[in-house]
Amino acid sequence: VSIIRISGSNCLQAGQMLVQNAKQRQMIKGMNNSEIQDYLNLQNRYAHFKKLYSLIDYTNTFHSQSQQQQDLIYQQIDQGIFMYFQGPKSYTGEDIVEMHIHGSRALQKKVLLELSQLNNFRLADPGEFTKRAMLNNKLDLLEVEGLADLLNSETESQRIQSTQQFLGKSSQILENWRFQLIRALAHAEAFIDFESDQDDVEFNILGKTQENVKQVIKEINEQLSDRNRGEILRDGMKISIIGKPNAGKSTLLNCLAKKDIAIVSEIPGTTRDALSVSLNISGFPIVLYDTAGIRQTQDLIEEKGVNKALQHARESDLNIWIIDIDDVIKQADGSHIVQDIKEISEILESNQNTLIFINKIDKANSQQEITDITIREKKFKIDGQISAQQNQNINTLLDTLTKKIHERLDIIDGIMSSGTNSIITQTRHRLELQKCLEHLEIFSRNKQNFPVDIVCEELRQAVNCIGRITGRVDVEEVLDVLFSEFCIGK
Ligand code: GDP
Structure with missing residues (x-):
């Protein structure tokens, strides 16, 4: 069904013309709004089943012709529900007529064409009904937003x-x-x-x-x-996947997005710009960024990508740091270390909201028990081990993410802790x-x-x-x- 909505002081005249055939139309020429309402037995805010006729007057063309041609005189276009909302008790605050007709494009075009023949009728601009509602004090700006x-x-x-x-x-x-x-x-x-x-x-x-x-x-x-909760809920929480080139960042993004949107390749340094995808994680809007691999580089373009990645990591609400299991080195004392560049450890230290995941566990012969990892002589807790390529432990990663999202937005047992929205x-x-x-x-x-x-x-x-x-x-x-x-x- 499509709904054609007309707003403004002349809408009842236009509407009534459409629901009258050519002969009936003659009867109500010159009537005012309330006379038309009486004549058509139209009740304010009631649904009426009506036939819809063309406004083009065929009476002279087919005068005293055969029955078949007589039928054409009435030129019925469709039938449907007709409603009248008398201003100011209407969406826009003005008089409104709504016609619920069949949802065909050709039919919509035909009715709009019929209406365009009347004086002072034009197509509404984007949001114009709401704009009029606002100008008539039906909604304020915040409500419109x-x-x-x-x-x-x-x-x-x-x-x-x-x-x-x-x-x-x-x-x-x-x-x-x-x-x-x-x-x-x-x-x-x-x-x-x-x-x-x-x-x-x-x-x-x-x-x-x-x-x-x-x-x-x-x-x-x-x-x-x-803590910007309202803006985060509206625009999505920014989460960046960071790590060295080839750690599997793009593969993880694809795995989470369940579609191939980032380039996955074996040549380190492929993702030079941040790619993003919007996701819905447990009912929360997320914008997930795949950033350029962070490493020391002589390549000027790659360096730009690296700087952008670092900037993303600093500005994100949450980071997921991905480490290739091949980069994890087991020490004689049983602890694990990973060689990584200074900037990453700085981000880890300054941004509490960084999750650390070890990737490519499918490659490891036996799964090592890694609970924490040492980077530049500082210990960090590991949040989990995954295989982005083989889809292993991805649900655990999503559970951890959801927990972090709840923490960030002060949500306890699914309820905003402050009890009210921002x-x-x-x-x-x-x-x-x-x-x-x-x-x-x-x-x-x-x-x-x-x-x-x-x-x-x-x-x-x-x-x-x-x-x-x-x-x-x-x-x-x-x-x-x-x-x-x-x-x-x-
Ligand atoms: P990025 O540079 O961090 O974005 O890394 P990519 O996602 O492009 O992955 C680099 C290479 O590692 C590609 O050949 C991937 O197929 C591979 N890879 C990514 N994740 C895994 C994984 O979980 N297991 C294995 N075995 N290979 C992976």
């Missing part, structure tokens, strides 16, 4: 997070802060108008306002210290909240030092920062980008 994320969501965690945002849970929190700050601002501003020489009165009022502001500061700080799902939100916090901190640091009207300006700026997140102020640029990414018809 939530809807866009919901439409793009691929994993369960993304679905949950975007639904919360779309349903206005995040907007409620922000609106509450905004309300608190506006109230504080109103109190302080009222005081400016009230001419007084009594400094202590001024100080008292500001002191009380500052108490409220401090509470908002505390709550914003809590949100900002969410309201920050995009860098845009984080930057505005950080700016807001800066203004609030300046405001609360200033006790008697500055005149009230100067500190009030800080509060006003803080209110605007929150307003920009929900789309109350300065949103033109954000809107253009956002709606251009929507699909047509939404």
Whole structure:
């Protein structure tokens, strides 16, 4: 079934024309919306089964012809469900007509062609229905972004997070802060108008306002210290596979992605740029990067790849370090060492979130019990041994990964430990909240030092920062980008 949706003040006239044949159409010429509604017995928000006719008037062409040609007069195109939503109680806030017709492309084209013959009708731009809904205050910017994320969501965690945002849970929190700050601002501003020489009165009022502001500061700080959980859930957790050339990084990526997307070859140094693949691991979105093998090299292009790999490793939320079992050397005292370059050990030391896996265990004659490994005189715990090529122990690697993902996102027994989702799902939100916090901190640091009207300006700026997140102020640029990414018809 395809749904053709028309929004705007003329949509009922257009809709009714389509559900009337040429003869019936004559009857309702010149009627207004409510007369048409009565005449067609159309109830607001009810589904009606209707026949759909062409708008082209054949009455003169086939006048007093045979029965077969008479039938053509009515030029029925299809039949289906017809619904009328009277504004403002509709998705866009305007009058909306929806026609549920059969889902053929030819039929969709035909109905759109019929509609295009009417005055003031055109195809909607991408996301235009939602844009109108926003302009008519049906949704705020944060809810629209939530809807866009919901439409793009691929994993369960993304679905949950975007639904919360779309349903206005995040907007409620922000609106509450905004309300608190506006109230504080109103109190302080009222005081400016009230001419007084009594400094202590001024100080008292500001002191009380500052108490409220401090509470908002505390709550914003809590949100900002969410370790980027919302952004990670929205955009995917970045995980890089690192290691020496030929350790089996590309093979592991292919094995996890279950399709050949990285070049696997026996010549060391094949992957010079980072390749990535989006995966769903236990309901969480992951962007997995295959990086260039890390080693000392004279080759300038390879060196660029190595530097890029190191940068990836530093910026990733999680790394998987792969060691070829042939590179593991057993010492006389039973310990295991691996020769590796300085940069890798630095990453291991600086980034707690690096898992170490030994690869190619299918090659080993007997499986050695390796629990830890020494690199440049430092001991590191081994997370497991795998064969990426033979698919051995890959489920163990996935279990370890899932555990790490839960740890990173503060998830305990499948539930966010803080009990709530993060309201920050995009860098845009984080930057505005950080700016807001800066203004609030300046405001609360200033006790008697500055005149009230100067500190009030800080509060006003803080209110605007929150307003920009929900789309109350300065949103033109954000809107253009956002709606251009929507699909047509939404
Ligand atoms: P990269 O340079 O780290 O990306 O390594 P590749 O994935 O290109 O693999 C290098 C070579 O090692 C290829 O010939 C792979 O087939 C081979 N290889 C990778 N994983 C395994 C494994 O688990 N066992 C064996 N025997 N060979 C492997």
